[in-house]
Structures are given as structure tokens and as C-alpha cells.
Amino acid sequence: MTAPAIVLVAGGPDEAPVTDAFRLIAASLRKARPDLRIRLARLGGVSPALPDVIADLANHDVGEAVLVPLDLVSAAGHDEELDTFPHSPDIHIAVSRPIGPASEVLNILDERVREALHRGGALEVDGLVLSAPAGGDVRGTSLLGRRARQWSAHHRLPVQVAVDDGDGRATAAAVASLRGQGRRHIAVGSVYLTPTGAYVNQQQAALRAGAIAVTAPVGDTAHLGRLILARYAFGAMELLDGTPTQLKVDDLDGEE
Structure with a gap:
């Protein structure tokens, strides 16, 4: 068979x-x-x-x-x-x-962050945002929080979670929160599979808020x-x- x-x-x-x-x-x-x-x-x-x-x-x-x-x-x-x-x-x-939000996703984000930093000519990161679209289930939301803690422990950097409704506001707020802590070299790891309008909105909002790099979709x-x-x-x-x-x-x- x-x-x-x-x-x-x-x-x-x-x-x-x-x-x-x-x-x-x-x-x-x-x-x-x-x-x-x-x-x-x-x-x-x-x-x-x-x-x-x-x-x-x-x-x-x-x-x-x-x-x-x-x-x-x-x-x-x-x-x-x-x-x-x-x-x-x-x-x-x-x-x-x-x-x-499997743990393997963090490996993908690490690759995408390196690519984004290289594109922007940046060398240093002192804060990270884990950005994801809204719409997941309760268990998925819980795991996103756990992935953020794992990412933070791995890189020894503060990580903010942003679950966005499609307008980019949550991502911008997360970047602003890190900047309020004195962080100036912030990269956003986007847990978006494809370049939807919601992805583009959070990308643009993050850059306007002061992020130095936003990853491409997972793809x-x-x-x-x-x-x-x-x-x-x-x-x-x-x-x-x-x-x-x-x-x-x-x-x-x-x-x-």
C-alpha cells in the first residue's frame, strides 16, 4: 500500500x-x-x-x-x-x-535575524522582539511565551512578545518598551509564515518605532x-x- x-x-x-x-x-x-x-x-x-x-x-x-x-x-x-x-x-x-510555535522555530528565527542584520549592516543587538500574528489557540499563545523565554535565555537578552492584530501596534509597543529600558539595537523576529499584509504592517511599525532589523517571513x-x-x-x-x-x-x- x-x-x-x-x-x-x-x-x-x-x-x-x-x-x-x-x-x-x-x-x-x-x-x-x-x-x-x-x-x-x-x-x-x-x-x-x-x-x-x-x-x-x-x-x-x-x-x-x-x-x-x-x-x-x-x-x-x-x-x-x-x-x-x-x-x-x-x-x-x-x-x-x-x-x-515549535522549538525549532527559534532556529529559523536565529537564521532570519542574522540575515536581517547583515542586510542592514548592523553588528550589535541588545534586545529582541518575538512578533506573531493573532489568531492562535490558548496552547499556542502559551508556547509563544515559553519560546520567548527560551530565546532570551539562549542569547542572554531581554525578549518582548508581541501578538499583533494586523496593524503592527503590538510590535511597535514591544519595541518602544525595550527602548524605554535603554535598549537601542533591537531586532524583531517575525513568526509569520508568508508576507501577508499583517506581516508588512508589523515590519513597518517596528522600523518606525526604532527597531534596527525585522526578519523576513519564515517561508x-x-x-x-x-x-x-x-x-x-x-x-x-x-x-x-x-x-x-x-x-x-x-x-x-x-x-x-
Whole structure:
């Protein structure tokens, strides 16, 4: 029997930069794992729609698929569309945990901070902001706070968390708070997967508030690919016992 297909499920606006970023993530994963069927599906009426992607897999005699939500701020919850969309009974579906604010995300942010500092010609950092979009679940928000504490301990620098509603105000306030403590070389690590309007707003707000560097979106990285495959592996295991249900939430801190 062939391995279940991976369906990367992504929200976000129907904008070319966002779509291109998701397509690049899917393409890199296909290159890394040519043995797996890997598809991209979009939510909220954006093409390719999830029901169409699943129908196409079923038409190609694929009997199982694992849906992996590309969400960096939720640890357990996912869009209700993943539970309610119509699909053929001939294909069994499991929904994995979202990518979430896993500890591996800090490795990505470290890489992105170095890139941002290099672009800006900066050499010194004395404060950090962990910026993320609003909309995550309670567990995800808690983990974001834990990641900030871990990031702070690793670099021995103060870290402020900013959960932004899309206008950049929370990020600007976090930068201002660090500046109020006497910090003048502040970098913002953005836990945004793609360059959405919300990402651009927090980037511009951070720079206006005095940040010297703001990271690019997480986008396509080997770290993200490993996280996707880890979520897929647990989902595929769930399908083995014939009960394709939502996976239980474990403690992410000890997993990655």
C-alpha cells in the first residue's frame, strides 16, 4: 500500500506573494521527498480549494491523506473547514496538529535575524522582539511565551512578545518598551509564515518605532520541512489503526 498523501493546508489572503511562498514550500518538500504525494490546498475560498484537492487525490486512487495545517501560532486547534468539508468516503483523512510555535522555530528565527542584520549592516543587538500574528489557540499563545523565554535565555537578552492584530501596534509597543529600558539595537523576529499584509504592517511599525532589523517571513526552510514531515508521520500512524481522527495534543516542548 502506498504512503498517505500529504496535503499542506494554508489560510491567508489570495495574494501573489503569499501564494508564491506556499508554492515554494510545497515544491521544496516534493524535492526532498519525491516518494510522497504532496499537494497544497487553500482555505477560505482561495484556489486550490481543499475539497478539489482531495477529490483529485481520490480520482487518482489515493486512499489516505494527512492534512497538515501550516499554522505557526496554534498548537492544537485548526480551521473548522478541515472537519466539515465534503469528500469521498473512498479516501480516509487524518488532520495533524498544526506546525505551531515549535522549538525549532527559534532556529529559523536565529537564521532570519542574522540575515536581517547583515542586510542592514548592523553588528550589535541588545534586545529582541518575538512578533506573531493573532489568531492562535490558548496552547499556542502559551508556547509563544515559553519560546520567548527560551530565546532570551539562549542569547542572554531581554525578549518582548508581541501578538499583533494586523496593524503592527503590538510590535511597535514591544519595541518602544525595550527602548524605554535603554535598549537601542533591537531586532524583531517575525513568526509569520508568508508576507501577508499583517506581516508588512508589523515590519513597518517596528522600523518606525526604532527597531534596527525585522526578519523576513519564515517561508521555505529545511527546518520547516522537518516539522511538516514530523506532523505528517504522526498523522500517518493514526491512519494505520483505521480511526482517522484528530490527533491528541502532546507537550510540544519535549517533542522537538
